[in-house]
Amino acid sequence: MGHIVYSWEDIERYTKELARKIAMEELGETIWLMPIMNGGFIPSVLMSKELNKQGIKHLQGNIHMKSYDGRTKKDVIVEGYRIPFSVREPDTVILVDDVYDTGDTMKTAISMMKILVRPNTNIYSVVITGKSDVSLDNYCYATTSDKWVVFPWE
Numbered sequence: 045m046g047h048i049v050y051s052w053e054d055i056e057r058y059t060k061e062l063a064r065k066i067a068m069e070e071l072g073e074t075i076w077l078m079p080i081m082n083g084g085f086i087p088s089v090l091m092s093k094e095l096n097k098q099g100i101k102h103l104q105g106n107i108h109m110k111s112y113d114g115r116t117k118k119d120v121i122v123e124g125y126r127i128p129f130s131v132r133e134p135d136t137v138i139l140v141d142d143v144y145d146t147g148d149t150m151k152t153a154i155s156m157m158k159i160l161v162r163p164n165t166n167i168y169s170v171v172i173t174g175k176s177d178v179s180l181d182n183y184c185y186a187t188t189s190d191k192w193v194v195f196p197w198e
Contacts, residue, residue: 063094083142
């Protein structure tokens with residue numbers, strides 16, 4: 045299996061596009077960007093900067109999960125989280141990840157959101173591979189390739 049390599053320019057372009065999509069939606073008074081760590085951290089920071097430029101009020105938390113060991117798929121393990129308890133209806137939580145593959149990580153994160161804070165939860169990813177049965181609210185690039193996705197921070 046080969047791999048697809050994304051550049052910093054690709055990621056900056058994709059995250060700006062995601063931030064513009066967020067700005068066009070009516071998502072409530074307060075938006076919480078919740079990156080799925082580690083991969084969702086950098087896209088979330090870049091999206092945050094773009095949302096600031098557009099005057100969109102948003103705050104951040106995070107969920108640290110692990111579902112791969114190198115390139116080997118494992119069960120999802122929640123290693124920690126920082127979810128501010130001031131998140132509440134009608135706030136919107138946007139879960140941000142770098143790549144969306146099987147959907148297992150997102151299913152776990154959505155379950156956590158429902159149990160801990162019960163807000164509206166939207167799912168955004170920079171790249172999707174099209175293998176998941178969980179639908180995304182938005183993404184920037186889709187690939188149907190079985191190639192491994194490599195980001196500049198890896």
